[in-house]
Amino acid sequence: MAVTILIPTPLRSYVGGRDSVQLDARNVGEVLDQLIARHGTLQPHLFAEDGRLRSFVNVYVNDRDIRELSQRETPVQPGDTVSIVPSIAGGTAVAPPSPKLSHEEVLRYSRHLILPDVGVEGQRKLKGARVLLVGAGGLGSPAALYLAAAGVGTLGIVDFDVVDVTNLQRQILHGTSKVGMSKLESARDRIRDINPHVEVEMFETRLTSENALDILREFDVVADGTDNFPTRYLVNDACVLLGKPNVYGSIFRFEGQASVFYAEAGPCYRCLYAEPPPPGLVPSCAEGGVLGVLPGIIGSLQALETIKLILGRGDSLIGRLVLFDALKLQFRELRLAKDPNCPLCGEHPTITGLIDYAAFCGIGAEPAYAGPEITAAELDAERRRNPDLVLVDVREPHEYEIARIDGARLIPLGELPQRLNELDGHAEIVTHCHRGVRSMKALEILRAAGFAKVRSLRGGIDAWSVELDGEVPRY
């Protein structure tokens, strides 16, 4: 019994119109040599002038690519099937050629250049690449540092914040000397120091439905380091509409997630989460806390996936969600499938443009203050006038340990529905939390239970500390 060679349609005219050829050989090299010996006109289509198999000619033994086996040395046995499988490639004439590397860059990137999967070609792709980081915070910090160091030619950064001292525990792009400075300027300075060959394009703005398409359009890959749901859906939708890969990461307390949402080749964020959670259900890092090193890990994964997309190498996280648990030191992986009913990237999309994401996520652009509020100064004055005013702290006990307002009563938000009987229905009640979000939830619970005279401290204990009592530490 001989080895069967399956001939693809484009080559059949060179072997007398047959779709297969039988011959005897011990390995793939012999198969190819014999094929050429019998059908000489095949040669230029299979082999380049230097005698090597052309890059778009793939040879499989049974179901495996010989590149994963032993190339030409891959043994074949009687009964095996050797298939010649085309890759089909091409493109427009004037590809912007990848920029060349200077001598200084060759030296700088030498550890990349000697990697077979990067090499000069890959490093030039990195230099020619344009990556947009949405957010220069916890996730954006390691991503920016590694992408800059790796030689990504252009880094765009969208952020409108200033560096706050509470950022420094995890946002390693920024240093103590930069507190109070715009995050973009701080990021640019740091990136320049790491790698002066990187162009930094700064977008000092909140990403909105009005500007997102214009900003994202000019980039090849988007790395999403946002900390809120409206922006996350906005980034996802804009990426799908523009056909960009969205390298996603998110973190909470001790857990992180990462994936690559690329609707051209797999699912998008909406395939995974069609609807955002109800507002207030999932606390932000500011409310829930986060282990500082966690964004270091997840943001580095984002940098890694971004680089792989640029190089076109390796197995991308497209269609996979990685879940990281820092306390267990455990990575788990979930397969994600494209949802054919996805309203954005499914078979019959109903979302064809950007929408109002704050409304979609059930919140105003600023937190929606549905109930009456009281400022720190007003609260202070009222407490002096009315000693019966009850101040309810709805934060968690460990937050209470960090900072408290004297005389406040701790009833964590989660326990509030069961502990309503502890409160006097006729008293003036003011709820407070860290920054004013959870206390609005508490307000809703109290009002629903019939409490009439309830208000929430605007800006929470943080505002109290800033406006009134500097002895109360901020966190």
Added chain:
Amino acid sequence: MTLVLERRHLEAIRRHAEADYPREACGLLGGTAEGDRKVVVQLVPVANARTDASRNRYLIDPDAFRRAVARLERDGLDVIGVYHSHPDHPARPSEFDREYAWPWLSYVIVEVRSGRAGAQHSWVLADDRRSFAEEPVTMEEGNVVWQSPS
């Protein structure tokens, strides 16, 4: 040889090219070879596997090719050609297209200007691999020869 296709195929190719603009769209032409005619029966759109340069490159990787072949074989069809778009470039094969081309296959190229599909032409690689020749295309319904704008 002559490439024979139906208006709906052409429309589908043009829609795919417009939908993927500014990236290059690509797919395979499934059909049969009958004498000097290659008749398109079915299109197999394929996701462009180039994540690094999808604006000016396309790639149908061998796995996608094998899947398409398996699908077409069930219907008794072969891969007889390839289509792809040239965003903001003429519907002529580039040097890159030629370098990577397979013989015999029809290479249908659609130009897309600012998101709108424009001219389309079909090309076949010369035996010596040095050039592409334009291939006559026939629209089967009504036997109207598709005259590509020059």
